[in-house]
Amino acid sequence: MDAVATELLQLVHAFADHLREVSEHDFTHKPLPTKWSKKEILGHLCDSAHNNLRRFICAQYENIPPNIVYDQDQWVALQGYQQVPQEELILLWKLLNDRIAHVISTMPPTRYALTCNTGRNTPALHTLEWLASDYIRHLKHHLNQIFPGAL
Template identity: 60%
Template sequence: MKIIALELLQIVHDFSERLHAVSDHDFLAKSNAHKWSKQEILGHLIDSGHNNLRRFICGQYENQPPHIIYNQDFWVAANNYQASKKDDVITLWRLINERIYTVLITMPEEKYLRECNTGRHTNELHSLEFLAIDYVRHLKHHLNQILPGSFDVVYS
């Protein structure tokens, strides 16, 4: 978990400045009305961060695996990232990930295998360790959409 946490922190520090360097026009551009802009993709990563932060915290202490689902399209629309200030979205992305880093780096090892239910209609139980690894892989996948070729990662 510590290796994943450190990798997350390194990515956040490396990409905070790179994200600011993307022009406002490119950050807000949409290939079509049904696709997210780069700013909305970063907003999605913020929302994913919020949901995973809850999983990483609640999963450590709740007696039953917490059931924390994430409706990504609803969250992105509800947060209206497209109308937000670019700098605010980047700062919020950095801050939520620094918080996740803190939770992961301080998580006791005996909690790594505790589970969380992420399924909307079924029990999709995953260990906190799996969720942390998956979270960083997911982050890399979407950062590749914003800054192509940044990572060699395949995420479905």
């Protein structure tokens, strides 16, 4: 998990600076009415961080695997990310990921195999180790949407 935490911090700290260079116009532009803007994609990454941080914590102490699902469209819509100041959103994203990196880097190895249910209608049990690796994959996917070809 140390390697995942290190990679997470490197990605977030490098891309936080790049995000600050994006003009407000480019950050809020929606390619289609039903598609997210770059700002909403970053908001989605904040929501993903919230939900995954909860998974990494709750799975370590709950007696049964916690059921923590995430309805991304509802979260993005209800958070109203298009109206959030750019710097505030970047800072939130950075701080949430700093917390995740801390939690997973200090997690005892005996807890890596603990599970969390992420399934909405059917069970989808994943180990914390898998969730951490998948979190990095997911992060890279969306950073490539914001900065095509960056990763």
